[in-house]
Every structure is written in C-alpha cells, then in structure tokens.
Amino acid sequence: xxxxxxxxxxESRIPRQWYNLAADLPEPLPPVLHPxxxxxxxxxxxAPLFPMALILQEVTTEREVEIxxxxxxxxxxxxxxxxxRARRLERALQTPARIYYKYEGVSPAGSHKPNTAVAQAFYxxxxxxxxxxxxxxxxxxxxxxxxxxxxxxxxxxxxxxKVSYDQKPYRRALMETYGARCIPSPSTETESGRRILAAxxxxxxxxxIAISEAVEVAASRxxxxxxxxxxxxxxxxxxxxxxxxxxAQLEMAGDYPDIVVGCTGxxxxxxxxxxxxxxxxxxxxxxxxxxxxxxxxxxxxxxGRYAYDFGDTGHLTPLVKMHTLGSTFIPPGFxxxxxxxxxxxxxxxxxxxxxxxxxxAYPQTxxxxxxxxxxxxxxIVPAPEANHAVKGxxxxxxxxxxxxxxxxxxxxxxxxxxxxxxxxxxxxxGRITDQAYDEGELAMALAGLPQV
Amino acid sequence: xxxxxxxxxxESRIPRQWYNLAADLPEPLPPVLHPxxxxxxxxxxxAPLFPMALILQEVTTEREVEIxxxxxxxxxxxxxxxxxRARRLERALQTPARIYYKYEGVSPAGSHKPNTAVAQAFYxxxxxxxxxxxxxxxxxxxxxxxxxxxxxxxxxxxxxxKVSYDQKPYRRALMETYGARCIPSPSTETESGRRILAAxxxxxxxxxIAISEAVEVAASRxxxxxxxxxxxxxxxxxxxxxxxxxxAQLEMAGDYPDIVVGCTGxxxxxxxxxxxxxxxxxxxxxxxxxxxxxxxxxxxxxxGRYAYDFGDTGHLTPLVKMHTLGSTFIPPGFxxxxxxxxxxxxxxxxxxxxxxxxxxAYPQTxxxxxxxxxxxxxxIVPAPEANHAVKGxxxxxxxxxxxxxxxxxxxxxxxxxxxxxxxxxxxxxGRITDQAYDEGELAMALAGLPQV
Numbered sequence: 001x002x003x004x005x006x007x008x009x010x011e012s013r014i015p016r017q018w019y020n021l022a023a024d025l026p027e028p029l030p031p032v033l034h035p036x037x038x039x040x041x042x043x044x045x046x047a048p049l050f051p052m053a054l055i056l057q058e059v060t061t062e063r064e065v066e067i068x069x070x071x072x073x074x075x076x077x078x079x080x081x082x083x084x085r086a087r088r089l090e091r092a093l094q095t096p097a098r099i100y101y102k103y104e105g106v107s108p109a110g111s112h113k114p115n116t117a118v119a120q121a122f123y124x125x126x127x128x129x130x131x132x133x134x135x136x137x138x139x140x141x142x143x144x145x146x147x148x149x150x151x152x153x154x155x156x157x158x159x160x161x162k163v164s165y166d167q168k169p170y171r172r173a174l175m176e177t178y179g180a181r182c183i184p185s186p187s188t189e190t191e192s193g194r195r196i197l198a199a200x201x202x203x204x205x206x207x208x209i210a211i212s213e214a215v216e217v218a219a220s221r222x223x224x225x226x227x228x229x230x231x232x233x234x235x236x237x238x239x240x241x242x243x244x245x246x247x248a249q250l251e252m253a254g255d256y257p258d259i260v261v262g263c264t265g266x267x268x269x270x271x272x273x274x275x276x277x278x279x280x281x282x283x284x285x286x287x288x289x290x291x292x293x294x295x296x297x298x299x300x301x302x303x304g305r306y307a308y309d310f311g312d313t314g315h316l317t318p319l320v321k322m323h324t325l326g327s328t329f330i331p332p333g334f335x336x337x338x339x340x341x342x343x344x345x346x347x348x349x350x351x352x353x354x355x356x357x358x359x360x361a362y363p364q365t366x367x368x369x370x371x372x373x374x375x376x377x378x379x380i381v382p383a384p385e386a387n388h389a390v391k392g393x394x395x396x397x398x399x400x401x402x403x404x405x406x407x408x409x410x411x412x413x414x415x416x417x418x419x420x421x422x423x424x425x426x427x428x429x430g431r432i433t434d435q436a437y438d439e440g441e442l443a444m445a446l447a448g449l450p451q452v
Numbered sequence: 453x454x455x456x457x458x459x460x461x462x463e464s465r466i467p468r469q470w471y472n473l474a475a476d477l478p479e480p481l482p483p484v485l486h487p488x489x490x491x492x493x494x495x496x497x498x499a500p501l502f503p504m505a506l507i508l509q510e511v512t513t514e515r516e517v518e519i520x521x522x523x524x525x526x527x528x529x530x531x532x533x534x535x536x537r538a539r540r541l542e543r544a545l546q547t548p549a550r551i552y553y554k555y556e557g558v559s560p561a562g563s564h565k566p567n568t569a570v571a572q573a574f575y576x577x578x579x580x581x582x583x584x585x586x587x588x589x590x591x592x593x594x595x596x597x598x599x600x601x602x603x604x605x606x607x608x609x610x611x612x613x614k615v616s617y618d619q620k621p622y623r624r625a626l627m628e629t630y631g632a633r634c635i636p637s638p639s640t641e642t643e644s645g646r647r648i649l650a651a652x653x654x655x656x657x658x659x660x661i662a663i664s665e666a667v668e669v670a671a672s673r674x675x676x677x678x679x680x681x682x683x684x685x686x687x688x689x690x691x692x693x694x695x696x697x698x699x700a701q702l703e704m705a706g707d708y709p710d711i712v713v714g715c716t717g718x719x720x721x722x723x724x725x726x727x728x729x730x731x732x733x734x735x736x737x738x739x740x741x742x743x744x745x746x747x748x749x750x751x752x753x754x755x756g757r758y759a760y761d762f763g764d765t766g767h768l769t770p771l772v773k774m775h776t777l778g779s780t781f782i783p784p785g786f787x788x789x790x791x792x793x794x795x796x797x798x799x800x801x802x803x804x805x806x807x808x809x810x811x812x813a814y815p816q817t818x819x820x821x822x823x824x825x826x827x828x829x830x831x832i833v834p835a836p837e838a839n840h841a842v843k844g845x846x847x848x849x850x851x852x853x854x855x856x857x858x859x860x861x862x863x864x865x866x867x868x869x870x871x872x873x874x875x876x877x878x879x880x881x882g883r884i885t886d887q888a889y890d891e892g893e894l895a896m897a898l899a900g901l902p903q904v
Contacts, residue, residue, distance in 0.1 A: 003525035011460060073455035077536075077831060084529075088603070106558055108831040110870060150828045151540070170622070170873035177827050177876045375629050376602045379529060379560040418562060418870040421622035424629045 004087045004378060007249040009080035014072055019240040021275040021347055022233065023063035024282040029233075029350050030321040033308060038452060041318050048219050049226040051127035054120065057234035063279075065237060067119075074118045074151060078107045079241065083249035088377045090397070097400035098255060098408045099393060102246045102273060103380065104415060109174070111383065111415030112269045113144035113229055116238035120227050121148035131155040131224040133217040135185065135210030137265070138164050138337030138385065139171025140415055141229030146180035156180035157224075159187065159213040161340065162205035163333040171419050185210040192216050192314035206330045207266075207341040212314025219316070230266025231311060231322075231345045239272025242412060247276055250410070257288050257410035259396050263388035264292040264301060264359070265338045267345030273412040275347075278356060290357040292348065293392035295367075297435050298331035300324060300344045301352055301359035303442070308452040309343060319450060322349040326445025332435035334364050335423040336384040342445070360392060363434035367391045368427040371417070383415035384423050456539045456830060459701040461532035466524055471692040473727040473799055474685065475515035476734040481685075481802050482773040485760060490904060493770050500671050501678040503579035506572065509686035515731075517689060519571075526570045526603060530559045531693065535701035540829045542849070549852035550707060550860045551845060554698045554725060555832065556867060561626070563835065563867030564721045565596030565681055568690035572679050573600035583607040583676040585669040587637065587662030589717070590616050590789030590837065591623025592867055593681030598632035608632035609676075611639065611665040613792065614657035615785040623871050637662040644668050644766035658782045659718075659793040664766025671768070682718025683763060683774075683797045691724025694864060699728055702862070709740050709862035711848050715840035716744040716753060716811070717790045719797030725864040727799075730808060742809040744800065745844035747819075749887050750783035752776060752796045753804055753811035755894070760904040761795060771902060774801040777889075778897025784887035786816050787875040788836040794897070812844060815886035819843045820879040823869070835867035836875050 022029060031040035043055045050058070057065055067075075086099040104112035124132060132154055136142030142158035149156035158180055165172060165184040175182045185205045186193040192212035196203050203209070211228070218226035228235060250256055260277050262270030274290045281287050294301055300323045309324040311317035323344040325331075331340045344352075351357045364384070371387035373394070374380070382390055393411040400407050417424065426432050474481060483492035495507045502510070509517055519527075538551040556564035576584060584606055588594030594610035601608035610632055617624060617636040627634045637657045638645040644664035648655050655661070663680070670678035680687060702708055712729050714722030726742045733739050746753055752775045761776040763769035775796040777783075783792045796804075803809045816836070823839035825846070826832070834842055845863040852859050869876065878884045 003522070004529065006463065006528050008460075008463060011458065070455070076458050077456065108833075147831050151831060169877065170870075173873035173877040173880070174833060174870070176880050177824055177833055177873075179828055372629055376631055379599050379603060381560075381626060381629055416870075418622075418626070418868075419873070421625035421629075421871070425621065425625040428625070428628050 005085040007083040007252045009245060009248055011076055013248055014075050014079050015067065015241050015244040017064035017066055018237045019244060019276050019279055020060060020063055020065060020237055021279055022061045024279045025350065027354065029346055033319040033452065035315065035319050049215065051123050051129060051225060053123040053126065054234050057237055058232060068122060071119050071122050080245045081106050083246055085253060086378050089374060092377045093394065093397050093401065095397040095401040096404065096406040097397040098406065099397055100250065100408065100410045101413045102242055103413045104242065105380065105413065109140065109144040109147050110418060111140040111144065112239060112242060112272060113141045114147060115241055116229065116235045116268065117144040117148035119238045121152040121154055124225050125152040125154060129154065129223065129225045131157065132227045133157045133214040133224055134227040134229065135159045135207060135214045136229065137161050137207050137340050139168050139175065139419065140338050142182065143171050143174040143178065145227055146175040146178035149180060150178045157217065158182045159185035159210040161185055161207060161210050161337060162203065164337040167422060168419060185213050187213060190216045192316065204333050206313060208313035208327055211312035212316050215312060215316045230268040231343065233347055235268050236271035236275065236345055236347050239268045240275050242272035243274060243276030246273060246410060255408050256286055258407040259289045259291060259409045261291045261293060261389050261392040261396065261409065261411035263339060263385050263414065264294045264344065264348065265341050265385060267348035269412050269414040271345060271348055274357065278351065291392055292357055292359045293388040294359060294361050295334060295336055295339045295388060296361040296363045297334045297437055298340050299361040300342065302361045305446055305449065306349060306353050307449050309449055311343060319452060320346045322346045323352065325442055326448055328448055329442060329445035332437055334435055335432065336364065336388065338385040339388065362388055362391050365432055365434055368432060370394050380413065381417040382413055383417045384420050386414045389413065457537040459535040459704045461697060461700055463528055465700055466527050466531050467519065467693045467696040469516035469518055470689045471696060471728045471731060472512060472515055472517060472689055473731055474513045476731045477802065479806065481798055485771040485904065487767065487771050501667065503575050503581060503677060505575040505578065506686050509689055510684060520574060523571050523574050532697045533558050535698055537705060538830055541826060544829045545846065545849050545853065547849040547853040548856065548858040549849040550858065551849055552702065552860065552862045553865045554694055555865045556694060557832065557865065561592065561596040561599050562870060563592040563596065564691060564694060564724060565593045566599060567693055568681065568687045568720065569596040569600035571690045573604040573606055576677050577604045577606060581606065581675065581677045583609065584679045585609045585666040585676055586679040586681065587611045587659060587666045588681065589613050589659050589792050591620050591871065592790050594634065595623050595626040595630065597679055598627040598630035601632060602630045609669065610634045611637035611662040613637055613659060613662050613789060614655065616789040619874060620871060637665050639665060642668045644768065656785050658765060660765035660779055663764035664768050667764060667768045682720040683795065685799055687720050688723035688727065688797055688799050691720045692728050694724035695726060695728030698725060698862060707860050708738055710859040711741045711743060711861045713743045713745060713841050713844040713848065713861065713863035715791060715837050715866065716746045716796065716800065717793050717837060719800035721864050721866040723797060723800055726809065730803065743844055744809055744811045745840040746811060746813050747786060747788055747791045747840060748813040748815045749786045749889055750792050751813040752794065754813045757898055757901065758801060758805050759901050761901055763795060771904060772798045774798045775804065777894055778900055780900055781894060781897035783889055786887055787884065788816065788840065790837040791840065814840055814843050817884055817886055820884060822846050832865065833869040834865055835869045836872050838866045841865065
C-alpha cells in the first residue's frame, strides 16, 4: 500500500521569529478599551497582569518578533512537529483531495499549548515574576503552563473549569505531577468565584468564570502575574510557529493548501496554523480558504455578535472587540472543554469580519465520529477539540470527491486524545448527545453586552 | 541555561534490518521443549499459533533480518524516535554523568510496543490471517496491536488482565476506539478462564492467565492466530530498532554508553535498547554494563529460578528456559501492569545467566518518586513501567556523583504516562504502597516448576 507520508524538518528550521498578522491586515485591529472610561488602554494598564515584554507583543504591529534563544531551546524538545500527508485517510474517503495535517500532539503536554506556555513562562521569569495564575478548560492549557512553570522554576496556580475538573481528573493529575496547584472553578478562593457560587452553588463553571478568578489572584498579588492560553494577540503570535513550519513542510511536499482548517475555542491553534498562510496571501501570495470550525454548542463565530465585550464573566478584564456570545453565556458541558469560551480572539474575529476567513459549527457526535474514523485510518486518536478540525477537513475532502476536484487540504491536529478517553468511552457507549445551548439564555447574554 | 539536547535522525536512517542477538551469543539459547515429550519442538509445532514468517524469525540465528518495506512505511509515522541528552536532569542531580534517553512515547499508542505490533500484523496479514488474539497487562500492548490491526485490516481480540482492566479503563477505550474487542481476564470465554474463575471468582488476573486465554482462542480457530507483546525471540528482534537508532544518535553526540538501562517485564524494551550494544560488544566492540530493572513485587531476574517453565498459567504453551517465579505465581496488583509477568524473555534470561547483563529490583514508590522528579526536570511524564528505568538511571547518575566519575548512561523511556495518571494521582495522594508478594506463594510456585 502507498502509505501516509511524514514531512520532517531539521531542528535548525524551527522558526526564529513569530509571525504577527497585525502587520499585514488591511485594517488595523480595533483598540482595547478601558471598561470605565471606554478609552483605549495603554501598556501601563496591563502591567498588573503581564510582564512588559508580553504587553509589547500584544500591541506591536511589527511583522516579525524574534523568538528568544532559551524558548527555542525548549521548543527543540518536540519541534519541529511532523506534517503528515494522510494517504490512508484519503483512500478510505476515496477522495481526490490531498489531505495534510500538522501534528502538535508530540509535545510533552500532548497539545499545541506549550508553544505559548514556554514563551510566557520565559518572559515572566525574566521579569522576576515568581508565580503564574491561569485558568484552564479541558486542562490542555493548564498542564502546558504547569510543564513550562516546572522548567523555568515558576509556581503555577490553575483554576480549572469545574465540569472539566470532574470529567478529566487525569489532566489535573498531570498538572500536579508537574508541581502545579489545580483548583476547581468557581472556587471559594476569590471574590469572583464566591459570587458565582452564591448565585449557583452547583455551577459547572466556564472559562469566563475561571479567567475572572485567575485575573483576580494575579491583580491582587505583587509576585504573581496572569497567563492566558488563547484569545490574546501575543498568544496567537506564539502559535504561528505551527503555520510557519507547515509552509516549509508543504514546500518539501511540493504543495500548497487550497484550504486551511483549524478548530476554534479561543482561536489560538487556528491562528497558529492559518495566519502565516493568510499573511502570505495578504502580501500578494497565493490565496487559500481558511475555515474555522467551532462547536455548535458554543458558536461564537457563527452565532455570536461582533462587539465589544469582557473576556471574563466577572468583568475584570478590559473590553475587546470580538465575536461573542456574551460574557454571561454559559455553554453546556460538552466534551471539547477547550472550546467552551464565550468569545473569540480579536485577531480571528477581525479577520472573519473582514471576510478573510470562514466559520462553521458542528455538533459533537459528528466530530467524535470523524475522530474515530481518523484514528482507525491514521492511527492517532485526536483530542475532542481537534476532532472539530478533523470533521471540517473530512467534509472538505468529501466535497472534493463529489466535485471531482483535487484540492490540498491542511488541518491542524492540535492534540492527542490520550487524556480524553472517557469521552471516547462515552461516545462508543452511545452516551454522548448533541447538547444545545438555551436560545433564551443566549439572547439574554447578547442583550447584556456592554454599551460601547 | 544550557538545555537538554535532542538528537534526530533522518527518516532514511530507520534501520533496514532487525538485529538478532542469537547470532553473537557465546552459547546458543537452550531449545524450546514440547511439554509432553520434553523434546525440542520444530516450526510445525508452532504453526497453529503463528504465521511461518514469524516462526522462522523465532528460530533464526542470522544476525540480520530484513524489515519489510510496508513495516518500515508504518514505522515512518513516528520513527526514528528522538534521543535526548537530559541536561536539565543532570543539573538537578548535580552529577558529572552524561544521561541520555531514547523516547518511544512518540508512537501513536504512546509506547515502544507498536515496533513489534506493526511487524506482527503485517506478517499475519500476508499469511491470510483474519483475526489476532492476544493478552495485555497495562494495556500498552493491547492498544498497540489494536492500532496495528486497524492499519492492516485485522480483527483484534484482547484479553486484558482484570486488575488493569479495572484500573486503566482509558487504555481499554483506546483499544475500542481502534476497533478492537477487549475482554477482562480471567473470562468465561475460554476453558482456561473458566477454570481460574471456578477456583478464584475474584481473581485479579495475571499475564500468565490472559496468555492462556488468548492462546486457547487462537489454537481453536482456523482464521485466528496468537500474538505476543514480549518474551519471544521475534518480539525482542523487532524492538532492536530502538538500540540501532540509539547507536547512530550517540555517534552524532560523539558518545558511547558506559551503562545501558531498561525496565524488564517480559524483556522486550530492555532487549530493544540493549541488544544492539551488547552484540557490538560480543563482536569485539566497546564494552558496557547492561542493567535490567524490574519491580521488587515481581522480581523474575533477581529472585526467580533459571529453569524450564510454561509461558502461561494454563500450561498451553511449550516449555522455555527462562528466569521464572513459577507459572502459578500471581504478583500483587501494582501499577506497572506491563511488568507483572512471572517469567522473562529466554534471550534476556540467557544473557543474564551468561553474566552479560545485570539485574536490579526496585519497589514502586521509589520508581514513582523518580518519575515525578524526571517529569519536573525533563518535562515528560513516564509510564509507571518506564519509571523503573528512570530510577535505575538516576541511581547510576548519583553513583557517578559520589564517585566523581563522568560516565555515559543511556536508558529507554519506553512510554509516556498519559494513560496512567490515576497511578500518579494515587502516588501524589500517598495511596501507593510497596506491595510485597507472599514468600510462601513464591516458594510454592517455584516448587511446582515442571521436572525437566
């Protein structure tokens, strides 16, 4: 049989710069606003939360930001990650499409998240910070920051969305093995958490709530900063190593994608694979379609409003313009916990608003079906989040078959599912349903958006 | 900081041959005996269980066995695996030792087991077999054969040791996601299983029992063959890709190991890393120490007898000469389920008997401590089995510090612990103890060895 193909880059090909889409956008990103004054905030406003190096990355419009040597040194543990041509999957689908996937599951935490965790830990360490507070959904981000914290000698406190804390005890164990402290959110450790628990003692939690808790802890302690695993410009920036490597690997394959697919929760893994290609297109290079795939139960890009909103439920963050379901929207407790966020990265939202990217929403059972099909043909069991990208890519490949068109499809397999086998057990046993959000609650959350 | 270093080989450097230690041994391996006649068995005796290609590999004394193209094609998905110089660990230990580890956790199943699973699936497929029956302890082997079965279109039935089936539901889910059927052993599906259950309805199971069940199923069905994940010569043969790659990678590093460490259950991952170096030594090359590390609760090399014994509890297999605790010995249900086997690979046993390798036994808490220390410095959480090798390597590195000696230590990190986080949770919570086996039971099991 003609087998699937791996494209490997030499270690010297780990990118030396992160790529910043802001440099190539036809219109600048709307400013971040102070929630009191509604005026654009400056770097000083963010200083309680982030070290200045990351704040400057948040606002820069330089095209390239140099990756520090010590960050590249840690990247070398698992980067460059492989790019595969999924020949076995293509055959099973009887598609003329050429399907490629970039595999980020080879990192020690099993996902793409260490790409930014390592960078954030490095800059915080350089700035003399001793402790990082963060939130996590499925636990991919929390365990990645725990990993990075262990390497750079930083204490890490993780507020983990309660439904995931209960569903995914093994990711919590991973954080603890790396030496981090993991707390179910909402918790009694913060004002934000206590307020939620007073109103809903059985709250499942959400990323929005957990962010409030982590921000509150960081803002109230001098030695502690806040760290976010997605959404922000600097986080998306760090993930662009994925797409940059993919460009070089597709060159090895003598190919270029017609379609780039990624799953979107906060937007960072999608941006990581898509932005370097989108940037090339904006600078006059070859065009591609960029497809963001989100869960139907938390559809910020396809059903949210493009508006100024808070990043968290407790309204401790500045206002950012993004696709949002409203900061009070609590999505149902579906399995792709990493995609349970009410908002979307401002850069991804802006690109969508400008018509540069498409968005699509899938229910979770269809995504699990796609993931199992992928596992049986390509041998890798994807994380439930990544299954959304798999489903998106398979649908495009099926369309190629129907249209007799041989397109190149690239997707990001952002993590393996080895920590998510409970979800696969539930799927196999027929215990997974397509939970819908409450339309009334969505309407209320949207009605409650800040007046800007 | 001067960081840990990864040594990567180009895909073209995946070995083209497996290395067979039998060719270089100073004394030949004692023959395998028929349990009825006590005469050496021939290839035809094994034909009900294995395809002829694997039987010939079992008995060959050729030094090199060519790896078929389709097997190398699948290997390319994750091979060559990385070799790391553990600089961060060295610093943490303040040791002058140079610590290297080969990392097999990058395979789709997360361990070294696919190296042989893919080969076995290939040869069975070539021989027209439709179904494979096997056993599994911790589930690393079962999930690897399930993976290989999915790629080659073979049905896979796995008898999983009951204590692991209960402790590690996620590996079972992985097998099922790949499409395999997973049955807790002892089961009511076989004569061997029913006999055990009649005597001990609450039996925890053991690898010896599960082997009996799988062998029975294979022997009783024309379309079904048996597949073993360790112990046999051809399984150890397939794992030698590990050591062959390590030799090339250490050449890149300009180094050669003074000490090679691996954990031993059935012996295949230890053999995989050690035999290519041992063979070089036997052919007049540089000498090294080879240290097999086993669990103190199942210490076949350090406390077993070198004698002819059955490979299984139900006495369906031929008699092989090996270090054994007696085929009726049931080890306590400790967490490194992959090391819970009463016997040891004949090749490893023979090498030990000839004084070519050393053996050492560690209790599990010391191994978990070593694993957590490793995770916090090198970033990878090892499987509980692999923690034994980590502990062995760390002890050698500490000895180097004490003696002021700068030796090169190479160990095999045979799998990641992402499926074993329950064990880490138990360890963190102080719920893991060093379960001892019953000395009286061991004496009885040894007294019951066949009279040969």
